[in-house]
Amino acid sequence: MKKLIIIFLSVVIFNCNTTKEKNQPIETEIKTVSTSQSNPILGIPKLNLKGANTLAQLPLHCINTEYPNKLSQTIGSDDDLKTPSALHPAFYGCFDWHSSVHGHWSLVSLLKQFPNMDNAESIKQRLLKNISKENIEAEVQYFYGKYNKSYERTYGWAWLLKLAEELYTWDDDTARTLESNLQPLTDLIVGKYIEFLPKLNYPIRVGEHPNTAFGLSFAYDYANTVNNQQLKALIEQRAKDFYLKDTGCPITWEPSGFDFLSPCLEEAALMKRVLPIADFKTWLNTFLPQLKDQNFKLETGVVSDRTDGKLVHLDGVNFSRAWSLNKIADGLPEYAHLKNTANHHINYSLPSIVGDSYEGGHWLGSFAIYALNSTEKNK
Secondary structure (H helix, E strand, O other): OOEEEEEEEEEEEEOOOOOOOOEEEEEEEEEEEEOOOOOOEEEEOOOOHHHHHHHHHHHHHHOOOOOOOOOOOOOOOHHHOOOHHHHOOOOOOOOOHHHHHHHHHHHHHHHHHOOOOOOHHHHHHHHHHHOOHHHHHHHHHHHOOOOOOOOOOOHHHHHHHHHHHHHHOOOOHHHHHHHHHHHHHHHHHHHHHHHHHHHOOOOOOOOOOOOHHHHHHHHHHHHHHHOOHHHHHHHHHHHHHHHOOOOOOOHHHOOOOOOOOOHHHHHHHHHHHHOOHHHHHHHHHHHOHHHHOOOOOOOOOOOOOOOOOOOOHHHHHHHHHHHHHHHHHOOOHHHOOHHHHHHHHHHHHHHHOOOOOHHHHOOHHHHHHHHHHHHHOOO
């Protein structure tokens, strides 16, 4: 008989104050389910109100922090030499455009889950100020610049659609205003996917921003949620074109030194979205046959220096592995043991994402929240 033991663990993570003068614990509910002596399911992290209030400090600290800033900009003339806030009045904070976008997503996700979180009304006002009609019009115009057509392809595009999806599913008057204000940029990004994907002859399999599987997964979620059949059908076809014949993914080669995404697991999570379940199980059996082993192990990515903006990527790989593993296991009892590996990865990196340095703090909160959300969907 399974024994359910509920314990409470205080995971100590620091407030986003980089001087580390304060710390505020996240009290995370841990459920320990003993399924067998050889492979117990341990340490399922659960986001609660205290944790939401703490994690909210990460994007609140950075969405209006203009410097340091990595513009990733191609300069066409002196006219392009402007401040980040002039170029990107909505998404200029958090070091780079995509981190600003998913920082805003983080706040929307937390407010949707915890409407009574601290300072909820003031957070809404900050969102409304940043994602204003005028600011989004300026963001749209940036993409029409001569050298900006591929700007943030496809990582930033994916997070923009994830933000749009989160607003669409948030039953709140503020969400309706924000969704309406964001819509011109949402439509532009959808159009960019539809224009670009037929031109892409080969998928990009790296463990960083350009990863095609990740870019398609978030775009697919958006298309599925808002019932955009054109985008959904295109992603389904392109995913099959790119990945259906793949076998034997070398997951033991992962992670590379700077990965924050798992090429193998992101691909598998995408195919779980687009294939019928029976077809997916057949495909997965040849792509990552070891995942079916009840004793499958995957060591966490180890971070040696969280002040190094590249090395801290490995905290991200732990969170993204977790959400991919939970997606793969969802509804498939024969893969339920993968949840244990997902939990282990979250619990390794969760205590360290706040307070160590801005290099990780400006983006890792979003990864943690999305990974924690994946445990809620996979109970």
